[in-house]
Amino acid sequence: MRILILGGDGYLGWPQALYLSKQGHEVAVFDNLARRQFDLKHGFDSLIPIQTVHRRIERWNQLTGGKQIVNYHGDTTDYNALSRAFQEFQPEALVHFAEQRAAPYSMIDREHAVYTQYTNVIGTLNVLYAIKDFAPTCHLVKLGTMGEYGTPNIDIEEGFIEIEHKGRKDILPFPKQPGSFYHLSKVHDSHNIMFCCRIWGLRSTDLNQGVVYGPGTYETELDAELATRFDYDQIYGTALNRFCVQAAIGHPLTVYGRGGQTRGYINIKDTVRCIELAIQSEPKQGEFRVFNQITESFSVNDLAERVQRVGNAMGLNVKLDSVPNPRVELEEHYYNAVHTKLLDLGLEPHLLDDAEVERMISLTVEHQDRIDQRLIMPTVNWRKADNVVEPTAEVATNHR
Ligand code: NAD
Numbered sequence: 001m002r003i004l005i006l007g008g009d010g011y012l013g014w015p016q017a018l019y020l021s022k023q024g025h026e027v028a029v030f031d032n033l034a035r036r037q038f039d040l041k042h043g044f045d046s047l048i049p050i051q052t053v054h055r056r057i058e059r060w061n062q063l064t065g066g067k068q069i070v071n072y073h074g075d076t077t078d079y080n081a082l083s084r085a086f087q088e089f090q091p092e093a094l095v096h097f098a099e100q101r102a103a104p105y106s107m108i109d110r111e112h113a114v115y116t117q118y119t120n121v122i123g124t125l126n127v128l129y130a131i132k133d134f135a136p137t138c139h140l141v142k143l144g145t146m147g148e149y150g151t152p153n154i155d156i157e158e159g160f161i162e163i164e165h166k167g168r169k170d171i172l173p174f175p176k177q178p179g180s181f182y183h184l185s186k187v188h189d190s191h192n193i194m195f196c197c198r199i200w201g202l203r204s205t206d207l208n209q210g211v212v213y214g215p216g217t218y219e220t221e222l223d224a225e226l227a228t229r230f231d232y233d234q235i236y237g238t239a240l241n242r243f244c245v246q247a248a249i250g251h252p253l254t255v256y257g258r259g260g261q262t263r264g265y266i267n268i269k270d271t272v273r274c275i276e277l278a279i280q281s282e283p284k285q286g287e288f289r290v291f292n293q294i295t296e297s298f299s300v301n302d303l304a305e306r307v308q309r310v311g312n313a314m315g316l317n318v319k320l321d322s323v324p325n326p327r328v329e330l331e332e333h334y335y336n337a338v339h340t341k342l343l344d345l346g347l348e349p350h351l352l353d354d355a356e357v358e359r360m361i362s363l364t365v366e367h368q369d370r371i372d373q374r375l376i377m378p379t380v381n382w383r384k385a386d387n388v389v390e391p392t393a394e395v396a397t398n399h400r
Pocket residue numbers: 006007008009010011012013030031032033034035036074075076077096097098099100101119123143144145146209210211212213229238
């Protein structure tokens with residue numbers, strides 16, 4: 001199939017491009033390089049060195065001898081750029097990763113909240129119009145997030161829930177209680193996508209993915225020049241990736257609040273397979289499907305304690321630290337999310353084990369000279385509307 005990957009230079013988009021190219025699909029990536037620009041502006045960097053998008057593609061094309069990945073530089077909020085990619089490449093499936101994806105980024109201040117919702121919601125609206133205008137049978141595989149649901153005191157169903165109300169029954173979208181302006185943008189996207197499936201007969205799979213961990217996939221590990229980014233900073237770094245880096249440099253693990261916050265998690269190796277499964281099992285025209293893309297659930301304390309245990313067995317001296325929670329979220333709550341649809345399609349999960357945690361810690365030890373300690377402590381507080389990205393003098397001196 002011809003598969004267009006929006007956000008194909010990112011943490012997940014790049015491994016996805018390699019994986020689908022390896023399966024024999026024709027792949028194009030489309031990216032505005034916004035993620036790299038954020039790093040340049042604020043002095044952040046991936047723990048694992050990454051090549052430019054041009055060099056990555058060149059290296060893959062060399063190694064595979066002919067499986068060419070096509071590269072488009074463009075922004076989803078620029079309809080001309082998107083239209084050109086659609087008209088030239090004529091995708092049969094489209095995987096949409098191209099959004100501002102960090103909850104803390106979206107909570108920095110008004111400007112960052114507006115940027116997040118503009119780029120995500122308007123970008124996705126453009127994608128929907130481009131499908132309608134240029135490729136109406138193209139299957140939209142959209143990355144949503146488990147955080148759309150929040151943490152209700154009932155089981156989280158897979159997209160929809162049957163409700164009986166005043167003697168009548170219906171199957172309705174599961175209630176949404178997102179916890180940041182970023183997570184809210186994904187809810188707005190889901191509504192727009194469902195609406196376009198209904199009015200124009202488009203077809204889409206909304207993948208409510210949990211927190212992703214892991215340094216790469218079988219394909220990115222084939223060659224150092226194919227590596228994907230690995231974020232450990234306070235804005236883009238996710239919990240487990242951050243804890244492994246902290247363990248490697250002797251920084252106490254940053255458990256926010258009481259640490260009972262429970263989320264669904266997935267290994268990056270399963271992410272690429274889930275998207276292949278979604279593409280292979282196409283929805284009908286007009287159908288809007290929702291899959292919960294997680295393989296298991298952990299609390300922050302579960303992860304921190306595991307990293308501590310494995311790290312100490314490796315000879316490190318890993319300590320936990322309870323950091324005042326910069327977010328507004330429940331710190332002790334019920335969490336049980338249904339996630340059977342991808343398993344039914346054939347997903348064989350890579351579950352988290354101590355060997356994987358050891359591998360991640362070893363990798364971070366290998367790259368420890370690249371770790372910038374100033375990027376670890378959180379500076380973005382949900383309760384404030386004028387946060388800064390760079391650490392304040394107090395944060396910097398307390399934790400150097
Ligand atoms: P990432 O920031 O590493 O990658 C996103 C890519 O999209 C970047 O390369 C960026 O430059 C590009 N991009 C952003 N805005 C764009 C725009 N307007 N036009 C074109 N390109 C644009 O993020 P990621 O971790 O790879 O996440 C990819 C997707 O998966 C996101 O939609 C995210 O919400 C979702 N997701 C990620 C996780 C996770 O833990 N990483 C979990 C659940 C869902």
